[in-house]
Amino acid sequence: MVLACSQNQILISVPLEVTPSQLWLDLCGVDTEKPRLEVTYYPESISKTPSPTVSFSPSIAACFDSFSNKLPPWNSNTSIIEYMPRVSKLLLDTIENLLHRKAVILQIHATLENGTVEYDTTKWRYTSYMVQTTPLNLNLVTIKFGRDFPTSPPAIFLQSLPYTTKSGGPISVQLENIPWSPRWSPQEIASRLRLLLIERVELFNKTCAGQYH
Numbered sequence: 001m002v003l004a005c006s007q008n009q010i011l012i013s014v015p016l017e018v019t020p021s022q023l024w025l026d027l028c029g030v031d032t033e034k035p036r037l038e039v040t041y042y043p044e045s046i047s048k049t050p051s052p053t054v055s056f057s058p059s060i061a062a063c064f065d066s067f068s069n070k071l072p073p074w075n076s077n078t079s080i081i082e083y084m085p086r087v088s089k090l091l092l093d094t095i096e097n098l099l100h101r102k103a104v105i106l107q108i109h110a111t112l113e114n115g116t117v118e119y120d121t122t123k124w125r126y127t128s129y130m131v132q133t134t135p136l137n138l139n140l141v142t143i144k145f146g147r148d149f150p151t152s153p154p155a156i157f158l159q160s161l162p163y164t165t166k167s168g169g170p171i172s173v174q175l176e177n178i179p180w181s182p183r184w185s186p187q188e189i190a191s192r193l194r195l196l197l198i199e200r201v202e203l204f205n206k207t208c209a210g211q212y213h
Helices: 021-028 080-112 186-212
Strands: 002-006 009-015 036-041 051-055 116-119 126-134 137-144 155-164 170-174
Touching: 009 080, 021 080, 036 080, 051 080, 080 116, 080 126, 080 186, 126 186, 137 186, 155 186
Parallel strands: none
Antiparallel strands: 002 009, 009 036, 036 051, 116 126, 126 137, 137 155, 155 170
């Protein structure tokens, strides 16, 4: 525990444990310094509630840039000893979800092969790649993983590259009625996504050819 005092403030900083520790290693690649719960107290202000935050080492801070906004509320009866397990559980859930998104994206790339355009390697929230069904039909597929993933499926967008609207804008759609189960493994998600795209991309291209030829 680290205790720091300044004018009208007391800062208490304690390390948070991530159990199992292998999750932390899987995320960071090395035994990076553990995150710390920091609580600032204002002893001279009865009305000012202590403010908790979580600090991360610079190498991984971008993965958790909004983590402190999700912390449980702190009230007048809260103690740091009781509060720490709740924060550790939230941190564990966040890491597990991030690693799951990473596994899904990497499996999608392995399954769909050769068409990757870009993907998010910080929070693993999105990926996009090209799909070419015929020499004249080239599509950009973008997959975005929301905060409710894997409870809900990712959002999938198709954009036609050879066709445009009459005003010259891109033609794009978001796929609806996506078959989904939060229990699917990354391998099954990638396999089912491949089959879904075979069907939906062909239908999308036929629609574009019929309406914007």
